Amino acid sequence: MKRIYFFALIMCLAISANAQILNPGFENWTSGNPDNWWTSNVLVNVVTQTTDKHSGNYALKGEVLSYQSVNIPPQVISGSSIAQGFSISQRYTSLDLYYKFSPLNGDKFFVDVVMYKDSNAIGAGATVQTTTVSSYTKLSVPIYYSSNDVPNKTIISFGIQGPSGSDYSVGTAMYVDDLAFGTSNGINNLTGKSPDKKSYPNPCNESIFIPLNNVYSGNIDIIDMLGKTIKTTLIGSQVANNQFIKLSVSDLPAGIYYYIVNGNNTNYKDKFIVVR
Numbered sequence: 001m002k003r004i005y006f007f008a009l010i011m012c013l014a015i016s017a018n019a020q021i022l023n024p025g026f027e028n029w030t031s032g033n034p035d036n037w038w039t040s041n042v043l044v045n046v047v048t049q050t051t052d053k054h055s056g057n058y059a060l061k062g063e064v065l066s067y068q069s070v071n072i073p074p075q076v077i078s079g080s081s082i083a084q085g086f087s088i089s090q091r092y093t094s095l096d097l098y099y100k101f102s103p104l105n106g107d108k109f110f111v112d113v114v115m116y117k118d119s120n121a122i123g124a125g126a127t128v129q130t131t132t133v134s135s136y137t138k139l140s141v142p143i144y145y146s147s148n149d150v151p152n153k154t155i156i157s158f159g160i161q162g163p164s165g166s167d168y169s170v171g172t173a174m175y176v177d178d179l180a181f182g183t184s185n186g187i188n189n190l191t192g193k194s195p196d197k198k199s200y201p202n203p204c205n206e207s208i209f210i211p212l213n214n215v216y217s218g219n220i221d222i223i224d225m226l227g228k229t230i231k232t233t234l235i236g237s238q239v240a241n242n243q244f245i246k247l248s249v250s251d252l253p254a255g256i257y258y259y260i261v262n263g264n265n266t267n268y269k270d271k272f273i274v275v276r
Helices: 002-019
Strands: 037-039 047-050 059-063 065-067 070-072 075-078 094-102 108-117 120-129 133-142 153-161 173-182 207-211 218-223 229-235 244-248 255-263 266-274
Touching: 059 075, 094 108, 094 120, 108 133, 120 133, 133 173, 153 173, 218 244, 229 244
Parallel strands: none
Antiparallel strands: 037 075, 047 059, 059 173, 065 070, 075 153, 094 133, 094 173, 108 120, 108 153, 207 244, 218 229, 218 255, 255 266
């Protein structure tokens, strides 16, 4: 029964990752614009609905077009007005999306995300992509914070810019679908191969046995889904002849964790689950 409740909780957390991004898959449109998003469709519709999607029925397409000899770029911002944004209630660590990009003459695809606590910006992330991406590819934008506050508003923006800013080329196009906030970019940044043997028991409750893979000295870090190291254990000579080391997890809340073993000029990592 505990395990059923735990996995139900994990599913709820996964769903909530994009629940606070309104119309994240650009399925809903009104009068040529995606619901809950501002676009630069002022003089000409540079942002349109497309059936060339990653999932669902539709996605968003943006293309640089010419209007009265002026090149107009597609730009999209969260909220029905430019500064409205979306209300949030979690400290997300990445913005994830799927995209395709067809640049001309050095044009760029940009994504920006800013996290606010009331009117103060407390976190941000940004990326600029310059290469052709011909099939839908996942893009993760890490979000870095300058305080320990939990944000209550986010503004997301993406679009096309020229090599020097406003010198974009007619025909450069972007496709965007399936936006979601993530809480594990710290985990995604972890390095290390998979171990030869698996930890056990997994899921665990009181303790877990972690494989040593002939590591005789070094340390083991336990890392939560935010990428934060919450426990470090030294590997000493007393375990030199053992294939596994036993670690207590009785003080850890239920959740998903990673361990990473560093030693003997090698490192490896794997995931485990704590249940209560």
